[in-house]
Amino acid sequence: MKKDTGKTKYILLGLMAKQPQTGYSIKKSIENEFRHFWQESFGQIYPTLKLLVYEGFADCADTETSENRRRTITYTITEKGRLELKRWLSEAPDIEKLRYEILLKVSFGTAAEPEIIDEHLNAFIERNENALAEIEGFLTIFNDLEIPRKAILGSELTALCGKYLYTAMRDWAVEAKERIINHKELENETKNS
Amino acid sequence: MKKDTGKTKYILLGLMAKQPQTGYSIKKSIENEFRHFWQESFGQIYPTLKLLVYEGFADCADTETSENRRRTITYTITEKGRLELKRWLSEAPDIEKLRYEILLKVSFGTAAEPEIIDEHLNAFIERNENALAEIEGFLTIFNDLEIPRKAILGSELTALCGKYLYTAMRDWAVEAKERIINHKELENETKNS
DNA sequence: GGAACTATATATCATGAAGATATATTAGCT
DNA sequence: AGCTAATATATCTTCATGATATATAGTTCC
Numbered sequence: 001m002k003k004d005t006g007k008t009k010y011i012l013l014g015l016m017a018k019q020p021q022t023g024y025s026i027k028k029s030i031e032n033e034f035r036h037f038w039q040e041s042f043g044q045i046y047p048t049l050k051l052l053v054y055e056g057f058a059d060c061a062d063t064e065t066s067e068n069r070r071r072t073i074t075y076t077i078t079e080k081g082r083l084e085l086k087r088w089l090s091e092a093p094d095i096e097k098l099r100y101e102i103l104l105k106v107s108f109g110t111a112a113e114p115e116i117i118d119e120h121l122n123a124f125i126e127r128n129e130n131a132l133a134e135i136e137g138f139l140t141i142f143n144d145l146e147i148p149r150k151a152i153l154g155s156e157l158t159a160l161c162g163k164y165l166y167t168a169m170r171d172w173a174v175e176a177k178e179r180i181i182n183h184k185e186l187e188n189e190t191k192n193s
Numbered sequence: 194m195k196k197d198t199g200k201t202k203y204i205l206l207g208l209m210a211k212q213p214q215t216g217y218s219i220k221k222s223i224e225n226e227f228r229h230f231w232q233e234s235f236g237q238i239y240p241t242l243k244l245l246v247y248e249g250f251a252d253c254a255d256t257e258t259s260e261n262r263r264r265t266i267t268y269t270i271t272e273k274g275r276l277e278l279k280r281w282l283s284e285a286p287d288i289e290k291l292r293y294e295i296l297l298k299v300s301f302g303t304a305a306e307p308e309i310i311d312e313h314l315n316a317f318i319e320r321n322e323n324a325l326a327e328i329e330g331f332l333t334i335f336n337d338l339e340i341p342r343k344a345i346l347g348s349e350l351t352a353l354c355g356k357y358l359y360t361a362m363r364d365w366a367v368e369a370k371e372r373i374i375n376h377k378e379l380e381n382e383t384k385n386s
Numbered sequence: 387g388g389a390a391c392t393a394t395a396t397a398t399c400a401t402g403a404a405g406a407t408a409t410a411t412t413a414g415c416t
Numbered sequence: 417a418g419c420t421a422a423t424a425t426a427t428c429t430t431c432a433t434g435a436t437a438t439a440t441a442g443t444t445c446c
Contacts, residue, residue, distance in 0.1 A: 006402055007292075007294060017301065025424095028423090037293040038291075038297060039290055040403085041405065041406095042424095042426075046425065047426090070423070071410090072425090085301070086305070089301060089302045090306070092316060093294035093298055096293050098358075100231065103231065104200070104204055106347065106351070107227070107347035107348070108282060111346065113279070120285065151304075153373070157296075157303065157372065158300050164364055164365040165361055165362070167361065168361035169358070171357055175353065179350065200431095201432085215394090215396090216396065217396075218394095232433085233432085234432070235397075236398075236432075236433070236435095240397090263439085263441065266396080290404085
C-alpha cells in the first residue's frame, strides 16, 4: 500500500470534516468551491479514499446492501482523521508553482509574431473577465447574506482571492498589449529615421 | 521512444531559438527568467532533449572529444525545430491550473484555528513582498536601458506579470487577515449579547 | 598545498498529478 | 418507451516533480 499521496489526502479530509462524502461528491465540491485554485482527478480521489480508510483517517459505509439505491460508498472522517487534518493545517503551506503557458508564448513570440500574441492576449483577457464576473456574483451573494457567516467565511475568502488574481491577470494582459504596440511603433520610427 | 512531452518540448525549443544550449544552461535559464511562472526539472529536460534530436527538431554536439574540457552536450535548434516552435506559438495556450495550498488551509482552518491561519497569511505576505521587491528591481533595470529593447521585451513582460500577480496576492492576504479578525469580533459580540 | 565548498554537467528513479477512458445506474424529459 | 444528463466507481497512461547518484572544474580559506 502506498505511503504518501501529497496534498490530495488533506483536501479530502478537509471536505469530509464538514460532512461525510462520496468520491463523486468530493469531486463536485472541489469543482464548485476550489476550481480556481485547486483540482483533483478521480484517479487521485478514489485511491486516496481507500488509503485514508487503510490508515484509519476515515471510515467507509457501503450502501449497496442497505437500500435499493445505486451503489455508493460514503466516507466519514474519524477522530484520528481530524487530528491529522489539524496537524497539516498547522504546517507551513508549500510555495505554489504556477505554469502560465501564455507567458512562455508572450516571451518567445512578441518579437517574431506580435499579431498572434495579441490574439492570445485578447482571449486571455476575456477568460479572466468571465471568471471575474462569475466570482463577483458569488461575492454579492455572500455579502447579501446577513445571518450565519461563519460557515461561508472560507468560501468568501477563496472567492476574494479569485477576484484579486483575475483582476491582476486581466490588467497585466491589457498593459502587455499596450507595451507590445508601443514597442512596434518605436521600432518603425527607428527604421524610418 | 516516447511520442509526446507536453509543454517541456516547447520551452526547450524557445530557449534554443535564442542560442544553443546545454541541458544545464536550459535549467538555469528557466530558473532565471521564468521561475515565477514555469519550472522544469532535469528529469524532464534531459529525456526531452534526446527526444528533440530523435524527432529532428534539434542537433547535438558532444564536446567530449574535441577539447580537454568537461563533457558537455550542446543542443542547437534546427529549421524544422523553428517551424515546430512557430506552430506551437500560434496555438491557443491551455488554461492554467493553479494549486494554492494556502487557500485550502485558509478555507478549512479559519473557523477552527484563526491564529495559525494568521501566521500562514503573514508568511505568505512576506513571501509575496520579497518576490515583488526582486521583480521591481528587474523592472527598474529594464527601464533604465535605453537602447536595444527588442531582446528584452519578453523578459520585461514576464517581470510585469510577476508584479501584478504578487501585488494581488499580497493584497488579498492583507484583506483576508482583516476579514478574519472582523469575523471573530462579530462572533464575540453575538455571544455576549 | 591541500581541504572544503560551490558551480557546472549529465542522468535516472520513484512518486505524484492530470487526463482519458470504461462501465453502470438513476433521474428527468419528451 | 427512449434519450440524455447526472451520479458513481475505477483504472491506465502520460506528464511533472523531487530526490538522488556521479563526476569535474573552479574558488575560497586555512
